[in-house]
Amino acid sequence: MRNEAIGLSIEGTDVKVAHIALSHKGVILKRLDIAQLPAPLGVPLTEEEQEKESMDAFQEAFGEIAEVGAPVDERAEDEGDEEEEDASSALLGILSGYNLRKAKIGVNLPEDSVSYYLLSDTFAVKGRKLKRALMELVAPKHERSLSPDMINYVKAADKNLLCMVCDQEPAFLDTLKELKRFLGRNKPYIGLIDSVETALMSLVRANHQVAPGEITALIYVCADSSRVSIMKGAEYMRLLPPIQEGASSPDFGKTIYSKILFEQDEGGLPDIDRVILAGDLDVPSAIEFFSEKFPKAKVETIKYGKFIGTEMEPSKIPAPLSSFALPLALARKSLEPTNPRY
Incomplete structure (x- = not known):
């Protein structure tokens, strides 16, 4: 049984991590971390950036006499993918610092990959049947074919539903598939993928x-x-x-x-x-x-719920607790998925 959770917020190149654990007495705050990726995950280089990468590699190999447009060898051309590889390696370094076999991971969806629909709650079904009904309703608005796993919903005010659709597979998941072979037995389990807004609103519902x-x-x-x-x-x-x-x-x-x-x-x-x-x-x-x-x-x-203890010295917390609102929300929601408040 995984009784720990790691909330992982990835916004551009900024990464924040919150690690919590559930005991019979309550929730323990184990660790908070901040890291920086050298580039956003899954973002391809522009032609201008690729040219700069190639020229930098050429100049490093042959000196400062290189001019724009000068031919480069295969070694220099290969440098164009280095930034994405570095981002993946940086994420691997972050994940390797945790015992992933004991924890569920909660991660946020990128802002530009989520579409929102406010719908009247007139549906007579629940659960996956409701997801399928929502999918049929919003599918014509999307070029990509949808599946129930790409849709989620929460109750909204005035007898409405907020329907959220993931327009594309998050780059984090693609990167994670590539990294699994490097993690060996320390394989991660994704327990939650949520939008920023709904994750934070769950903290408000639970604690205010x-x-x-x-x-x-x-x-x-x-x-x-x-x-x-x-x-x-x-x-x-x-x-x-x-x-x-x-x-x-x-x-x-x-x-x-x-x-x-x-x-x-x-x-x-x-x-x-x-x-x-x-x-x-x-x-x-x-x-x-x-x-x-x-x-x-x-x-x-924002309030985070009570912690019965922490394994961190106050002087080693890398930033004010408010900075970790999103990873803490993702971690708490992952740790207690059946808690109606979350």
Whole structure:
């Protein structure tokens, strides 16, 4: 029995890992890690990048006299695939640091590989039969043939369903297939593949006491992008369009606030009762900013559930806990798949 879980969030070249274990007394936080891939998984090089790779290899072999367009030998041409190989090798190094035979892995879907549909919950079936019904309904909108494994759903506010469709197989899975032969007996088991938004909303449902009609803005901030999910009570209500600004921008808070105001002015979004913050942000500054912008709302950081203990020294935690919101959500959801709160 696998009583441990590894939440693995991969967003571009940023990788965060949360390792937790379930004992008879509760959940133990074992380890938190941050790593950087040299390139995104599964992203092919552009012609310009391939040319630069080839020229760099040529110059390394023959000196700085090389000119653009000069012929290169086979050794230099082979260098064009080095970046993707390095990304795979980096992921192998990350996974090799864990006992994968004891753990389930939960991983997020890339933002650009998920399509969302808000549908009225008028279906008389559940489980895989409901997935098949949803598949038949949304299949005409997709060029690729769908299977039930590519579809998931969660209950949404006002008797709706949020249907999520994975448009393409995640690059992580392709890379994992390649790496299995290098992992030997330490083979990984994927227990969960989930979207960023639904994974984080599961933490809110499980750990925040929200009233049935309460409107919550769940704000998740990465280095270069942000996402805002709106919940009504414990259920999904709507997603705001992706925001191409994150913690690396000094004005990301103002941009997020303006997007929420636009939804209120143009989209009929009700007043915000609660703001929940997660991701790569300066927590005190973010709480101060959004408390000022939403003076009637409760502003807080996301909660992760109780840990009965940790195997990490506080000084060795590589970043504020809010930075690990996504991998912790994936890990907890993987560890307790039958828990209705997740």
